[in-house]
Amino acid sequence: MALSVPANVRAPNRAGLLIGRLARSREATLAGVVIVLSMLVFLRAPNFLSSTNVISVTSLTAIIAIAAVGEALVVITKNIDLSVESTMGLVAFVVAEALKGQNLAVPAAWALGIGLGLALGMANGVVITIFRVPSIVATLGTMSIYRGLTYLVANGNEITISDLPAGYTDPASQTFFGVPLFVILAIAVVIVAGLVLRYTVFGRQIYAVGSNAEAAATIGVRARSTVFLVFALAGMLAGVAGVLWGIEFGQLYASSASGETLAVIAAVVVGGVSIAGGSGTVVGAAIGALFLGLINNALTVLNLPQEWLQVIYGAVILFAVATDALVQVRARRAKARSRLR
Amino acid sequence: MTQDPRAASPQPDPSPASTDVSIAAGGRSGRAMSRLLGPLSGAARLEVFLLVILAVLIWWGAQLSRFFLTGPNFGFSTQAVMEISIMALAMTPIIITGEIDLSVESMVGLSSCVLGWLWASGVPLEACIPIVLMVGVAGGLFNGLIVTQWGLPSLVVTLATYALFRGLGHVVLGSTVVSNFPSDFTSFGYGYVPGTFIPWTLLVFLLLALVAVAIVHGTWIGRQVFAVGKNKDAARYSGVRVGALKTALFAVSGLVAAFAGIILTSRTSTASPDNGLNMTLAVVTIVVLGGVDINGGRGTVPGVILAVFILGTLKSALTQAGISTDYQNVAIGLLLIISVITPQLAHQSRVLVDRVHLGRQRPARDPVPGEVHQ
Numbered sequence: 109m110a111l112s113v114p115a116n117v118r119a120p121n122r123a124g125l126l127i128g129r130l131a132r133s134r135e136a137t138l139a140g141v142v143i144v145l146s147m148l149v150f151l152r153a154p155n156f157l158s159s160t161n162v163i164s165v166t167s168l169t170a171i172i173a174i175a176a177v178g179e180a181l182v183v184i185t186k187n188i189d190l191s192v193e194s195t196m197g198l199v200a201f202v203v204a205e206a207l208k209g210q211n212l213a214v215p216a217a218w219a220l221g222i223g224l225g226l227a228l229g230m231a232n233g234v235v236i237t238i239f240r241v242p243s244i245v246a247t248l249g250t251m252s253i254y255r256g257l258t259y260l261v262a263n264g265n266e267i268t269i270s271d272l273p274a275g276y277t278d279p280a281s282q283t284f285f286g287v288p289l290f291v292i293l294a295i296a297v298v299i300v301a302g303l304v305l306r307y308t309v310f311g312r313q314i315y316a317v318g319s320n321a322e323a324a325a326t327i328g329v330r331a332r333s334t335v336f337l338v339f340a341l342a343g344m345l346a347g348v349a350g351v352l353w354g355i356e357f358g359q360l361y362a363s364s365a366s367g368e369t370l371a372v373i374a375a376v377v378v379g380g381v382s383i384a385g386g387s388g389t390v391v392g393a394a395i396g397a398l399f400l401g402l403i404n405n406a407l408t409v410l411n412l413p414q415e416w417l418q419v420i421y422g423a424v425i426l427f428a429v430a431t432d433a434l435v436q437v438r439a440r441r442a443k444a445r446s447r448l449r
Numbered sequence: 450m451t452q453d454p455r456a457a458s459p460q461p462d463p464s465p466a467s468t469d470v471s472i473a474a475g476g477r478s479g480r481a482m483s484r485l486l487g488p489l490s491g492a493a494r495l496e497v498f499l500l501v502i503l504a505v506l507i508w509w510g511a512q513l514s515r516f517f518l519t520g521p522n523f524g525f526s527t528q529a530v531m532e533i534s535i536m537a538l539a540m541t542p543i544i545i546t547g548e549i550d551l552s553v554e555s556m557v558g559l560s561s562c563v564l565g566w567l568w569a570s571g572v573p574l575e576a577c578i579p580i581v582l583m584v585g586v587a588g589g590l591f592n593g594l595i596v597t598q599w600g601l602p603s604l605v606v607t608l609a610t611y612a613l614f615r616g617l618g619h620v621v622l623g624s625t626v627v628s629n630f631p632s633d634f635t636s637f638g639y640g641y642v643p644g645t646f647i648p649w650t651l652l653v654f655l656l657l658a659l660v661a662v663a664i665v666h667g668t669w670i671g672r673q674v675f676a677v678g679k680n681k682d683a684a685r686y687s688g689v690r691v692g693a694l695k696t697a698l699f700a701v702s703g704l705v706a707a708f709a710g711i712i713l714t715s716r717t718s719t720a721s722p723d724n725g726l727n728m729t730l731a732v733v734t735i736v737v738l739g740g741v742d743i744n745g746g747r748g749t750v751p752g753v754i755l756a757v758f759i760l761g762t763l764k765s766a767l768t769q770a771g772i773s774t775d776y777q778n779v780a781i782g783l784l785l786i787i788s789v790i791t792p793q794l795a796h797q798s799r800v801l802v803d804r805v806h807l808g809r810q811r812p813a814r815d816p817v818p819g820e821v822h823q
Contacts, residue, residue: 188604241789242743244549244604245733249785252730256779362775370612383605415619422613425605426595433599 134380134432135392142399145406153409161409163288167280169401170294171352172368173394176375177301178229178345180393181338183376184305186318186385187236187243189339192346192372194254195228197365199350201258201267204360208271221351222344228254229343233336243339251369255362262362269358277358290352294394297345301390314338319386374421375400378428400424495740495792499755503762510766517769520646526765528639528716531650532557532709533728534757537735538654538661539705541753542671543698544736545678547745548596548603550699553706553732555614556588557725560710562618565627565720574634582707588614589703593696603699611729618722627720638715650712654757657705662750674698678745727778734781735760738788760784 149156175192182189203221206212212220228250235246269277282289305311316324317331324331353365379396381388403420407413510517536553543550560581567577592610596603640649665671676684677691685691709728714720739756741748763784767777 235786235790239786239790240793241786245737245743245789246786248730248733249782252727252778252782252785256776256782259775260779370608373608374612377605377608383602413620415623416616418612418616419620420616422609422611422616425609425612429601429605429609430595430599433601437600 135389135395138379138392138395138399142395142402145399145402149402149406149410156405156409159286161405163281163283165401165405166288166398167290167352167356169398170288170290171349171356172371172375172401173294173397174297174352175346175349175368175372176379176393176397177297177390178342179372179376180379180381180388180390181301181305181314182243182342183373183381183383184314184318184385184388185335185338186321187335187339188247188373188383189232189342189346190244190247190369190373191228191232191251191254192342192349193365193367193369194251194258195225195343195346196350196353196368197363198228198254198258198261199225199347200354200364201261201360201362203351204267204272204354205261207273207276208267214273214276218351221354222347225347225350226340226344229340229346230336232343233339236339237332237336255366258364259362266362267360272358277355280352280356290356293348293352297348298390298394305390310334310337315386317385370421371397371400374425377425380428380432382432383429496749496752496755498791499739499752499759503755503759506759506762506766510762510769513766513769517766522765524641524646524648524651526761526768527651528648530731530757530761530764531648531654532713532716532725533731533735534654534761535657535712536702536706536709536728536732537739537753537757538657538750539698539702540732540736541661541739541741541748541750542665542674543603543695543702544733544741544743545665545674545745545748546695546698547678547681548695548698549607549733549743550589550592550603550702551607551729552588552592552610552614553702553709554725554728555611555618556585556703556706557710557713557728558722559588559614559618559621560585560707561714561720561724562622562722564711564714566621568630568720569625569627574631578711581711582704585703585705585707585710586700587703588707589700590696592703593699596699597692597695615722622720622722624722628718630715630718630720635715635718638712638717650716653712658750658754662754665750670694675746678742678747680746730778730785731760731781734785734788737785740788740792743789756788 146156155161175196179189179192199221202224203217206217206220207214232243232247232250235241235250236243239246241249279289284292303311305314313324313329313334316327316329317334321331350365354360357364375397376388376393377383377396378399379388379392379394381393400421403424404417407417407420507518516522536557540550540553563584564577564581567580568574572580588610592603592607595601595606637649641647642649642652665674673684673689673694676687676689677694681691710725713724717724735756736748736753737743738759739748739750739753741753760781763780764777767780772780
């Protein structure tokens, strides 16, 4: 439609355009909500902004955010990865087991973990793109397969902090100029992924496949290899999240990270990535993770019953997708009206 | 629903008609092939395949232990899968319409909690059970109305209510567990028809299965379900009230999940917020294993019923083999993926056979490459 309107008719001043765009952008609104909510919580519970609390909240958030970046890539291609929690759990456990049992050097164990995440993601990709199993079914299956493998590796044992090299969990509380290490890492991941999505051919192909697969095929996008790569990347990022999970907690069970798929997908959806594919940003997904982490922590510091957490998660997801739908309906109606005029 | 990448390339179309077309082009021996495959085409072929799997599993189980083919084992292992099986019956038409309900396992937890809470606060069971069932209907209606009225994808909506219902269960019951149910109630869950090894819950399942077969394959409701799954817009233009139909299906799914929650509470004589965890995986596995297309439009209830017994037998056999529940999930996950891959591989190899025939007999008139269903 925009093309049919002469350019000079629609040329409001730059500042107005920027503010309007910010108000309409999910990332900006969500960031605003996060800031307002943090201030409200801070007024009620001043220890909310204490450095220990901030570090513990943001470190865990950073882990979810990294996994959410991978999930966002997958969701933009109109697929879904339900296996992310099991990938995280398996990677975290295998890394710890390698450190404990095999006396592997720490960096080697981390590389092993990230490589394992990549392999698990590629396995998802093979099942989805070569055997053409719909991603929801494929990753529902691999979710339980990877979890079962974790039980096999664990063999009834758990890993405690004393099994790990001395000081293994220190990076979780490390900060650079007041910013936790994990947060820096998450920001780096978000920036790289964001740039790739926005400025590279591969990134644009991800959107193309998700928004209109047939059109993408017509212009020569190889949908299957794009989807395969995206699942491999998502697995690798889940692997990174799994490695960090081990560093964060130091105590690992075969059931570690169970239920985190919900948190990851919630972050993606709340962050404005459309489950129908083709739209959304990784920045949104990361802010979504921050928002959910904030709610989680707010319940704790305000001494509210933890039972409400999942209720709030559910309500927040519904609210986020419902406002999206509402905005779209309004936009469509406005467009129809302007066409009539 | 999520979309797989296959949309970009020519789709393998497993419907028998397309195969027959390519076979018919293949000349005499191709026609012989089609005559061979003809009686086994379509849905019937899948159910035969499922029966073969079931037979193999029973044979394997019998090799593992002499106890496997006994009445007590049959009763025990059937009982253990009845909750998920009942929910699979309600999930089947939902998936055929192209939607999904991920919240069923949380509704099991919520209904169990409401039941426990009501009972613990002195409400007689005769009053508790209808209330719990109504909670289920309300939850299902909530899912259905949001999906249909706001036009949101059921995958996200039911993921949200998956958290919501589970959370409400925690809110209702707190961290307590209620387990002082009367024996009249609990014997329904783990009792048998006197003098046999047939669990009461199996009778309930068979009854519901009959109802499901009748409705899905014998009434206008079922035809509308398939119509919506095949082409939503076409269904709407031919007078199907798509929204009302889907809302009703979600309400039934909620009702059935609440009922499954009651059965689980009865069988384990425990009401706990953690009841029903991970059941959605098993429910979806059964439905997909039973040959229902996750993208909607295709599937049969008898296939799903066979899948119930396959899953029950597999679990029982694995238990006989000394494999604990934690590891059994690997097998179930593999089964889920294999059950989707196999029909496609079978189709692809069949087309490959056709192609070989085509190539041998009429190389010059080979159809346009890419036009042949791969």
